[in-house]
Amino acid sequence: MTAAVRLRQARLAYGDRVLWDGLDLDVAPGEFLAVLGPNGSGKTSLLRVLLGMHPLSGGTAEVGGEPVRRGSTKIGYIPQQRAVDTSLTLRGRDLVGLGLDGHRWGPFALRARAARRDRIDAALTSVGAAGYAKAPVGLLSGGEQQRLRVAQALVGEPAVLLCDEPLLSLDLAHQRVVSALIGERARQSGAAVLFVTHEINPVLDQVDRVLYLVDGRFRIGPPAEVMTTETLSELYRTRVEVLRLRDRIVVVGAEAETTAEDCRHVREPAEELR
Numbered sequence: 552m553t554a555a556v557r558l559r560q561a562r563l564a565y566g567d568r569v570l571w572d573g574l575d576l577d578v579a580p581g582e583f584l585a586v587l588g589p590n591g592s593g594k595t596s597l598l599r600v601l602l603g604m605h606p607l608s609g610g611t612a613e614v615g616g617e618p619v620r621r622g623s624t625k626i627g628y629i630p631q632q633r634a635v636d637t638s639l640t641l642r643g644r645d646l647v648g649l650g651l652d653g654h655r656w657g658p659f660a661l662r663a664r665a666a667r668r669d670r671i672d673a674a675l676t677s678v679g680a681a682g683y684a685k686a687p688v689g690l691l692s693g694g695e696q697q698r699l700r701v702a703q704a705l706v707g708e709p710a711v712l713l714c715d716e717p718l719l720s721l722d723l724a725h726q727r728v729v730s731a732l733i734g735e736r737a738r739q740s741g742a743a744v745l746f747v748t749h750e751i752n753p754v755l756d757q758v759d760r761v762l763y764l765v766d767g768r769f770r771i772g773p774p775a776e777v778m779t780t781e782t783l784s785e786l787y788r789t790r791v792e793v794l795r796l797r798d799r800i801v802v803v804g805a806e807a808e809t810t811a812e813d814c815r816h817v818r819e820p821a822e823e824l825r
């Protein structure tokens with residue numbers, strides 16, 4: 552079976568700074584890969600490589616058996632959240648419709664328009680955004696805008712879904728809705744998901760494997776293999792404790808190698824222990 556995403560001996564460096572090197576990775580259709588690591592470890596850069604927005608410094612990267620290229624309709628992308636100008640008058644459903652640009656709709660204009668509308672409606676409903684689909688995007692809350700971005704990435708039924716911290720600014724209920732939706736999409740339509748996150752717990756049920764990047768080093772494997780005291784201590788080169796608390800993973804002690812801001816995934820669960 553052709554891997555949905557394939558990296559071979561992939562290297563990415565900015566000047567002298569090597570983010571990762573010798574990265575061999577196959578993500579299968581339908582697989583959900585969580586990409587974890589502290590700030591600046593190269594998670595977003597990995598997605599940018601797969602989007603054809605940044606060349607590798609070495610090795611190869613393929614999506615759907617072809618070398619990566621910009622503008623591939625095989626990819627759905629949920630970018631890291633940015634504030635939207637409040638004067639933006641584009642409606643939510645038009646934003647979602649942009650995810651269908653570049654798709655073929657056949658020669659029958661009316662039928663094609665109806666099919667397009669149905670796809671947009673289904674995507675809006677799936678993220679719970681149908682109620683505000685006609686509102687100008689600039690007037691929506693951060694979480695509402697984020698749900699539209701998720702719908703935009705899903706509407707084209709991509710073979711590969713690249714998600715850059717898509718749960719940020721969503722409340723807990725919508726974190727669950729969105730992560731379950733993305734996981735379902737992976738299983739049902741065979742989309743491969745690369746999901747960048749600082750916090751594995753909201754997606755733990757969905758995750759097949761983890762790619763954990765720290766300071767040029769990395770580990771790939773199922774959460775039970777990677778999210779362990781031994782593996783993370785080796786990666787961080789300092790003592791890191793990984794605890795299992797009911798169905799949650801709690802990582803404590805990675806701060807030594809990182810800044811306070813880097814440790815959102817470490818601090819939030821640890822606070823739950825109090």
Ligand SMILES: Nc1ncnc2c1ncn2[C@@H]1O[C@H](COP(=O)(O)OP(=O)(O)OP(=O)(O)O)[C@@H](O)[C@H]1O
Pocket residue numbers: 565570588589590591592593594595596597
């Ligand atoms: N075009 C570029 N030129 C030089 N350095 C860059 C460039 N793009 C990113 N970097 C640097 O590479 C490092 C990795 O950035 P990246 O955004 O991939 O990290 P990240 O793991 O996604 O971090 P975060 O968790 O903060 O989002 C950062 O130190 C960043 O400043």
